[in-house]
Amino acid sequence: MVDFEKPELRETPVVPSIKPGVMSHLASHVAKPKIQEPLGYPGELVDNWEQAAVDKLGELKGKYRSLQVFLDSCVFCGACTDKCHYFLGSADPKNMPVARQELLRSVYRRYYTLPGKWFPKLVGARDMNREVLDEWYSYFYQCSECRRCAVFCPLGIDTAEIAMAAREIMDSVGRGQKYSNEVIGKVFKFGNNLGLAVRAVADTLASLEEDVEEETGVKVRFPLDEEGAEVLLMAPSADFFAEPHVDGLIGYGKVFHQAGISWTFSSHAAEGGNFGLFIGSYDNMRRVAVRVREAALDLGVKRIVFGECGHAWRVAYSFLNTLAGPFDFLDPRYPVPQHICEVTYDLMKRGVLKFDKSQNDHMVLTFHDSCNVARASGMGDLADGQFTIPREIIKATCNHFVEMSPSTIRGATFCCGAGGGTLTDELMEIRTRGAVPRMGALQHVTDKHGVTHMVSICAICKSQFSKIMPYFDFDAEMSMGVHQLVSNAIILDKRD
């Protein structure tokens, strides 16, 4: 595991004194040309990349109002400085949101504002050079684009927008991140983030059917590419095989089975996730999203439902209509797209689903709000549906549920530590440090209320927790999904 002084876990994090440079050694692996090119980016740093980067910044700020306004509006009040989990866990001041923004803003100022041209020292303006690029590459990939800073900034400045722009600039001059860009390339080639071939997906689903039938005696189906199904299910591909994800997938299947809703996966779009978001690339995000449209049209479905994945749900809820709409060919009675929790909640309210809560009696549960669900999307008709709906499902499926500290949940939730393209091994140190605030809140409820499991609705959260929890002396199995609880508690009718 990683090697750093393990911080004390507190219910709410202690704000550390700054320690400049603590994380400057960390950088994710750089993408090779063969990973860059399928995404439309140069394989290596282009000639005159400094100017190219400055030009790209100019182009982006002309295309995104958020970027232009955020670059101008910061008052350096410092309200965001203690809000980022990566700062709280590392004490590196460049992980304070405003300082992270400043990495890009200093360059903006130098080339696009008068004071920056005339008095660079006075206003903190910097030339675009190698040192700046390396710093960008290090620290803009130490941001999970979780938007916690944004909900605490009086001007609504979202560091995620700045990080995305910086990543897009770097990509466009030939400096990409291996992890995110490789994943996007796999979607173009295989239809999913993991690079699973159609056969492998089909085999997994077939063996799932067998397992579930063996366990429950009920023939729950997990169909792939079934034309004419009512629902196209877009699950994160981790759900096909990773633990604990797959148990959630079984839960989705059981819900559809019990409700008598026909559904299918698509091999063309066997991926709910969309890493185009992480690298701030409208183009790549759109290319991935359009596959969902194509799959829905090819299969002739009536509804699109997304599985448990935070950033996938952000792209689905907030962007899918923009990127790949209009979806006028789908059933207008349902929102496009829907979250699996919305589907389950609705069926539960209508009495279609019945649960035996005692099946989850061996656990005491708490809920980790995933950042992209909490701060970048919604659910249902109510403004805070993304908080209430998953909780209502949890409460309907178990008897023991407790909340973590209010300052660490709902809109103020702390990132798991690995969102936004940071779920890669070489970033393990910052992932672990970034998990400190969440682990502290969890420690408190395990001590006080005997919490045994933490539920989330995000594939990245689940993977991250399973991986880093042992470092904090928690059991890796403590992390689970909402539909895993549903799967345990749902009462299935014995019919085909």
Next chain:
Amino acid sequence: MMVFVTGLFAFLFYAATAILLAGVASKITQYWRTPSPLKIPTTPAPKTRSAVVFRMGRELVFFETLYRSDKWTWFFGWMFHLGLFLVLARHLRYFTEPVWGWVAQLQPLGKYGAFAMVGGLIGLWARRLLVDRVRYISRPSDHLMLALLVGIAGSGLIISYITYTDIVAVKAFFLGLMRIDWGYLQTLPADIVLIAHLMLAIALMAVFPFSKLLHAPGIFFSPTLNQVDDARERRHLAPWASKLDASRKK
């Protein structure tokens, strides 16, 4: 001598006003023209336009987010801005004859405005110097901006409470200035504190469009705050993005 100073100030005021208006107008035009290709409100976000206006209103009047975020910064920041509002409102009487009713009514309160400004500024400056995180992010220009504002508010306080300038003459100067005709220009009183006060105010106006003071128009254009959360109901498309639809196979 004061005739020369008056002429100089008249010129500087015209220049600073032109820079302020043109600068801010061009920034606003830039923000206005730049599309927001994606829906990015920080959620839970309002689902209707009127609810957005309400959200914005709370931000503008109470600094709601800042209150949740950092109580001290909120306290000093809000105090400063409230003071600034009162002082600006109070200053309207130098530009209007007869003085508008609500401006006249605000006079008693307005007198405290400058104290609130200075108090708030000192609090904010103290944070900038004492909190290591805020010190780290502060640039020389952030300190200069505070100095400038403290200078303006401080010199204003000195004029109102200690040196008492010839306020009638000052008003005559501004009323003359507003007629944009040298013939009407009235001489400014020979008062060094007043001259300093005006000089600093001119500097503030001139740097406004090039500084972080742009947060004032900026907040209205902040997509995280001003967007309606209705992405699933209405297709949101920027002009440059809508062109991409054509390249779609399906």
